Amino acid sequence: MDNVIRRRTPAARCWRLALHAVLILAALFYLLPLAVMLITSVKPLDEITAGTLLALPQSPTLAPWAKAWGEACTGMRCEGVGGYFFNSIAIVVPAVLISTVVGALNGYALTKWRFKGSELVFALMLFGCFIPFQVVLLPMAQTLGWLGLSSSRAGLILVHVVFGIAFTTLFFRNFYVAVPTELVSAAKLDGAGFFRIFWRILLPVSAPIIVVSVIWQFTQIWNDFLFGVAFSAHDTQPVTVALNNLVNTSTGVREYNVDMAAAMIAALPTLVVYVLAGKYFVRGLTAGSVKG
Amino acid sequence: MTHSTSVARPARAAARRSSAGHLQAWLPRLVLAPSVAVSLFFVYGFMLWTFILSLTNSRMLPSYDLVGFAQYARLMTNDRWWVASTNLVVFGALFVGICLVVGALLAILLDQRIRQEGALRTLYLYPMALSFIVTGVVWKWLLNPGLGIQAMVRSWGFEGFTFDWLVNPDMAVYTLVIAAVWQASGFVMALFLAGLRGIDDSIIKAAQLDGASLPRIYWRVVLPCLRPVVFSAVMILSHIAIKSFDLVVALTGGGPGYASDLPATFMYAHAFTRAQIGLGSASAMLMLGGVLAILIPYLYSELRSRQHG
Numbered sequence: 001m002d003n004v005i006r007r008r009t010p011a012a013r014c015w016r017l018a019l020h021a022v023l024i025l026a027a028l029f030y031l032l033p034l035a036v037m038l039i040t041s042v043k044p045l046d047e048i049t050a051g052t053l054l055a056l057p058q059s060p061t062l063a064p065w066a067k068a069w070g071e072a073c074t075g076m077r078c079e080g081v082g083g084y085f086f087n088s089i090a091i092v093v094p095a096v097l098i099s100t101v102v103g104a105l106n107g108y109a110l111t112k113w114r115f116k117g118s119e120l121v122f123a124l125m126l127f128g129c130f131i132p133f134q135v136v137l138l139p140m141a142q143t144l145g146w147l148g149l150s151s152s153r154a155g156l157i158l159v160h161v162v163f164g165i166a167f168t169t170l171f172f173r174n175f176y177v178a179v180p181t182e183l184v185s186a187a188k189l190d191g192a193g194f195f196r197i198f199w200r201i202l203l204p205v206s207a208p209i210i211v212v213s214v215i216w217q218f219t220q221i222w223n224d225f226l227f228g229v230a231f232s233a234h235d236t237q238p239v240t241v242a243l244n245n246l247v248n249t250s251t252g253v254r255e256y257n258v259d260m261a262a263a264m265i266a267a268l269p270t271l272v273v274y275v276l277a278g279k280y281f282v283r284g285l286t287a288g289s290v291k292g
Numbered sequence: 293m294t295h296s297t298s299v300a301r302p303a304r305a306a307a308r309r310s311s312a313g314h315l316q317a318w319l320p321r322l323v324l325a326p327s328v329a330v331s332l333f334f335v336y337g338f339m340l341w342t343f344i345l346s347l348t349n350s351r352m353l354p355s356y357d358l359v360g361f362a363q364y365a366r367l368m369t370n371d372r373w374w375v376a377s378t379n380l381v382v383f384g385a386l387f388v389g390i391c392l393v394v395g396a397l398l399a400i401l402l403d404q405r406i407r408q409e410g411a412l413r414t415l416y417l418y419p420m421a422l423s424f425i426v427t428g429v430v431w432k433w434l435l436n437p438g439l440g441i442q443a444m445v446r447s448w449g450f451e452g453f454t455f456d457w458l459v460n461p462d463m464a465v466y467t468l469v470i471a472a473v474w475q476a477s478g479f480v481m482a483l484f485l486a487g488l489r490g491i492d493d494s495i496i497k498a499a500q501l502d503g504a505s506l507p508r509i510y511w512r513v514v515l516p517c518l519r520p521v522v523f524s525a526v527m528i529l530s531h532i533a534i535k536s537f538d539l540v541v542a543l544t545g546g547g548p549g550y551a552s553d554l555p556a557t558f559m560y561a562h563a564f565t566r567a568q569i570g571l572g573s574a575s576a577m578l579m580l581g582g583v584l585a586i587l588i589p590y591l592y593s594e595l596r597s598r599q600h601g
Contacts, residue, residue: 026394132534
């Protein structure tokens with residue numbers, strides 16, 4: 001490969017040119033939908049029906065965003081997706097925090113306080129990462145009913161915590177396995193207890209894996225649709241469900257610009273997280289899916 | 293451990309620890325207990341529960357009158373289930389295959405010391421951060437024949453251009469492939485790139501000294517080294533394919549008719565909207581079977597490769 005790059009023969013230049021062309025074309029393919037979504041969301045409706053996808057807006061307007069946020073109809077109600085956006089936040093924040101804390105303690109107990117059968121416990125919990133959630137939907141609906149949590153935000157938080165801890169435990173377990181055990185053993189000899197060792201020794205080095213876990217859980221729960229649609233009512237729906245309802249509500253003229261603005265609103269939080277912390281996002285994806 | 297400390301330290305400390313020590317010894321197990329209980333109940337218990345439901349004639353509400361495997365038999369003669377299963381095979385094979393090819397190709401090209409590699413990588417990967425609902429909504433707009441890509445290409449002067457897969461029952465399932473590949477191929481690229489970076493340069497140098505051409509080196513030397521990456525990618529992607537639900541709901545709604553149904557949407561429709569809980573449960577169990585059919589060989593080979601070093 002080195003000679004290809006260093007020797008500036010015409011053939012090598014051609015090859016580099018083709019290489020860049022392919023890479024840029026690929027970048028356009030990935031960018032196009034986002035660009036179209038953004039352009040469409042600031043176009044007035046008449047420009048959309050008269051023009052084409054990529055035509056830039058002649059008189060850009062934020063009205064579709066305002067309508068998507070506060071007025072557009074999602075099913076029977078016409079209050080926009082704003083309220084549902086806050087529903088998502090109210091579900092995501094506690095669920096992410098709880099599942100991350102539980103995952104951290106589990107991972108710590110499984111690696112630094114091994115006991116007979118701790119590997120089995122880990123394997124048992126890990127299976128939760130793999131099941132298709134369709135297989136738990138019906139019993140979950142009934143159980144939430146028994147707990148009095150049907151169609152409530154608390155119910156959705158519970159569901160996300162329950163099915164999230166398999167992933168967070170995996171993250172922390174694989175991270176803590178690599179933390180040297182000598183320090184922990186020394187602290188145990190000095191009489192330090194379970195939580196003290198966690199607080200003083202493990203937690204200070206955990207920043208990267210906490211970020212990975214929080215980002216992973218945030219993206220998973222924010223983007224969830226299956227649990228949201230199965231276990232929520234009109235006033236507790238997450239934003240993904242509201243977006244789908246908005247797009248499929250057929251009253252009057254299809255307002256594509258409002259649809260796209262609502263899609264942008266639903267997409268922005270995870271996009272922002274990705275832009276700010278892409279490195280950790282990728283790490284979570286690979287750790288979460290390759291199952292270390 | 294407790295032994296050595298009790299010798300080394302005054303009796304006072306040892307006495308304090310004997311009561312607290314018991315608690316300390318049990319604390320890790322106590323901390324894990326709720327998660328284990330939750331996983332036993334919500335994962336294993338629910339799987340069993342769904343299995344039992346699949347053996348009943350439950351319709352609108354769960355009932356527990358066992359009818360054996362009648363629901364599975366109904367499933368086998370249900371046309372919509374066959375459409376959904378066939379779609380999953382077509383969708384899954386194309387989605388996994390195309391993602392692998394595109395991902396591997398982009399990773400190899402990006403690995404040629406491209407100056408803007410970081411920026412390009414970010415662009416290739418961002419769709420993975422989006423919800424499948426957002427992806428579905430956007431692609432529905434792009435593929436809409438009246439105002440989307442078809443209309444745009446026609447406006448460029450290609451009047452006869454047709455790209456109406458979204459509303460064509462024979463082609464709708466391929467729109468799912470397009471959108472899903474758009475979303476996940478960048479992720480496969482990231483997996484391959486990480487794998488490529490882990491390969492020892494000297495192997496490639498040696499092959500170059502032997503006079504092998506670049507494509508040949510990649511095909512014969514590099515790709516075989518990446519077999520574990522291919523393996524995990526296949527496993528993750530097929531997992532995504534089997535679970536695909538939101539994308540179908542947002543992009544095609546399973547339509548036209550039920551032409552682009554997948555098992556996940558079939559299950560949801562029957563269990564939650566068509567009052568066929570028994571049938572829905574049976575389809576969920578078959579989905580679980582599908583996941584296990586992929587998972588078990590994967591785990592088996594993982595364990596074997598670890599044992600052999």
